[in-house]
Amino acid sequence: MKLKYLIPFLIFVALVALFAYAFRLDPREVPSPLVGKPAPAFALPRVDAPGTLAGPADLRGQPWLLNVWATWCVACREEHAMLVRLAREEGVPIVGLNYKEIRGDAELDASRLSPQEEREAALLRARTWLAQHGDPYRFSVLDLDGRVAIDYGVYGVPETFLIDAEGVIRYKHVGPIDEQAWREVLQPKWAALAGAKR
Amino acid sequence: MRRGEKRESGVGGLVRGIAAVVAACCFGFAWAAEEPPKAQPVGDPAIEARALKLGHELRCLVCQNQSIAESNAELAHDLMNQVREQLAAGKSEEEVRAYLVARYGDFVLYQPPLKASTVALWAGPFVLALAGVLALWRVLRRRSREEMPALSAEEAAHAQALLRGEGKEERS
Known part of the structure; x- marks a missing residue:
């Protein structure tokens, strides 16, 4: 008989536990099917030397980060100092994928620009930003129309991919990298990859 | 008016x-x-109709309660343009769907495929409904048994007397 009264209580406790767990999940976070797959190849013009095309193949043989950014992206600005620190102090190779520098900016009307003008404007903005706030990138490339970002399943900026020495995506971080995200999530994964290489 | x-x-x-x-x-x-300020329909209305139909089945990743055909988010326009381009290039609906799933996962599909990780999603409502019907059936059966306790000989005789109108405890 006692059990009969205990059952609703146990169901209640189980539901509370389930909700407590579920409230900590982020329903907006899209799990990437690309983790464990080779990083999609691309060849895009470099911000510092637009005549040169660069891509993931240039980073073979070492683990690295692919950071999707844009100067109009507020969260990217927040994480920028962190990236600079990672590159300078921890020697993490970071490649920047500049995402729709002009078209993505809600304050600009890119439809009035010719492709050449758009490219020039994007280069100017990206270079100015990096010159002012430090350049954490081995190199940064221009993804003016966001096509390469779609290949990486990017659905917002910033996003950062951890890619191993063989060019396989090991982890995807959505949102800005702050001290805590680096220390608790990314650094251990990074250390495991960097350690395995040596 | x-x-x-x-x-x-x-x-x-x-x-x-x-x-x-x-x-x-x-x-x-x-x-x-x-x-749509940026998504440009291609010339062919047949392609456009197919793109829109497919677009309504695909979930926008930015505003997740809208399809990419409905959403005004930048990314939704870009993805709609991809859908249009690929359909115009002769790809099938299935190929375009596979293209997006490879990049964004089953998440982009409003109708997730049936596989091990989604069995609970597909079967759950039916299992719960079946469990509810079973529980209801058990309760009703038990109740119908409990409500009809067998009468003792004395009670039966009393009832018969009442039915014949010989009851001692007449009302009013």
């Missing part, structure tokens, strides 16, 4: 005014929502 035509003043005029403002707002918003 007939009331307006009769030139009623006061409340009628006010109502008409409010109605006009509301209508203007609604139509204004409707136009704003239907005019």
Whole structure:
């Protein structure tokens, strides 16, 4: 008989536990099917030397980060100092994928620009930003129309991919990298990859 | 709007005014929502119709309760343009769907495929409904048993007497 009264209580406790767990999940976070797959190849013009095309193949043989950014992206600005620190102090190779520098900016009307003008404007903005706030990138490339970002399943900026020495995506971080995200999530994964290489 | 035509003043005029403002707002918003500023339909209306149909089955990743055909998010426009381009290039609906799933996962599909990780999602409602029906059936059966306890000989005789109208405890 006692059990009969205990059952609703146990169901209640189980539901509370389930909700407590579920409230900590982020329903907006899209799990990437690309983790464990080779990083999609691309060849895009470099911000510092637009005549040169660069891509993931240039980073073979070492683990690295692919950071999707844009100067109009507020969260990217927040994480920028962190990236600079990672590159300078921890020697993490970071490649920047500049995402729709002009078209993505809600304050600009890119439809009035010719492709050449758009490219020039994007280069100017990206270079100015990096010159002012430090350049954490081995190199940064221009993804003016966001096509390469779609290949990486990017659905917002910033996003950062951890890619191993063989060019396989090991982890995807959505949102800005702050001290805590680096220390608790990314650094251990990074250390495991960097350690395995040596 | 007939009331307006009769030139009623006061409340009628006010109502008409409010109605006009509301209508203007609604139509204004409707136009704003239907005019995609960046997604360009390709020339072929058949392709466009297929793209829209497919677009309605694909979930926008930015505003996740809208399809990419409905959403005004930048990324949704980009993805719709991808859908259009690929359909125009002769790809099938299935190929375009596979292209997006490879990049964004099953998450982009409003109708997730049936596989090990989604079995609970597909079967769950039916399992719960079946469990509910079973529980209800058990409760009803038990109750029908409990409500009909066998009468003792004495009780039966008493009942028979009552039925024959020989009851001692007559009412009123």
